Amino acid sequence: MLRLAAAAALALSLAAAPALAADGAQLFNMQCKMCHGGSPMGPSLAGVAGQKIGEGTFAFSPALKNKEGVWTDANLDAFLKSPTTFAPGTKMMISVPNDENRAALVAYIKTLK
Numbered sequence: 437m438l439r440l441a442a443a444a445a446l447a448l449s450l451a452a453a454p455a456l457a458a459d460g461a462q463l464f465n466m467q468c469k470m471c472h473g474g475s476p477m478g479p480s481l482a483g484v485a486g487q488k489i490g491e492g493t494f495a496f497s498p499a500l501k502n503k504e505g506v507w508t509d510a511n512l513d514a515f516l517k518s519p520t521t522f523a524p525g526t527k528m529m530i531s532v533p534n535d536e537n538r539a540a541l542v543a544y545i546k547t548l549k
């Protein structure tokens with residue numbers, strides 16, 4: 437019985453790391469895709485990792501358009517944690533308060549090409 441529980445715990449911890457982007461995909465589909473999946477409500481996020489902030493054909497708010505820098509992991513994390521703190525006046529209102537969910541989302545965003 438005890439050995440079974442240990443084996444189950446091991447299986448869980450092994451599954452955790454590579455699942456990060458997969459978890460992110462699931463979160464993205466639930467919380468982001470309605471605006472960032474080809475909808476006019478939000479910009480495409482394909483290739484956004486490493487790209488200049490607020491760059492592209494979308495009608496970005498001045499808050500993002502005039503924001504210096506590129507979308508590093510840290511900037512993506514800060515924006516998702518509190519968009520209006522990172523870029524006061526941004527049109528994106530959704531925030532992701534959970535640290536693990538943000539990490540999973542950032543990992544997933546980096547797979548969008």
Ligand code: HEC
Pocket residue numbers: 464467468469470471472477478479480481484488489490491492495496497498499500501512516525526527528529530531532541
């Ligand atoms: C209700 C629509 C909506 C939802 C839901 C939404 N966003 Fe956004 N997002 C926007 C809009 C609008 C912008 C542009 C904001 C601006 O111009 O200030 C944006 C901008 C962004 C940017 C910056 C893009 C760039 O090219 O600079 C990222 C990254 C982003 N969103 C990620 C996410 C993630 C991850 C989620 C899910 C947790 C999400 N968004 C959910 C509407 C949304």
